[in-house]
Amino acid sequence: MSNPMTPDDIERLARRRAGAKLGWxxxxxxxxxxxxxxxxxxxxxxxxxxxxxxxxxxxxLGLTLHGISVFLIGKGGGLRERMVQKERERLQRPRDGS
Structure with a gap:
């Protein structure tokens, strides 16, 4: 089970994401x-x-790949977060036959 993020963790992650987007x-x-x-x-x-x-x-091409890594795949990217959330939901479902 995942631990909730502390306010410091949230601040650090938010700054990292904002920095990556500004870099792009x-x-x-x-x-x-x-x-x-x-x-x-x-x-x-x-x-x-x-x-x-x-x-x-x-x-x-380089700019496109940079954008994909920042906005889709990178830590905190929309696509990655959605995939992680789906996996969490899948793992938390009760299994049939157990």
Whole structure:
């Protein structure tokens, strides 16, 4: 059986979750600014071909994986919490034939 969290535990976890989300927002902001600059270089500066799509896609994949780890899978993420709660409920159900 799980012990209830103390107020200090809750505060620590809340700060960790908020920090992870702020980290992702900062990552996304830098992604947008840098890729706009790269696009401008590609479009109006260097070369005949549009090469800016390559860093956009590569970094975009990294940003997506970062978001998945923060918002879905990471400790306290929505998906993980729902799965843990379902497992708790399953384990607490009375078993037939026991």
């Amino acid at each position: 927002y900062a990552h996304a902001s830098v992604y947008v600014v840098v890729n706009l600059f790269i696009y401008a270089l590609s479009e109006y500066g260097f070369g005949q071909r549009r090469w800016s799509v390559f860093p956009l896609l590569g970094w975009g």
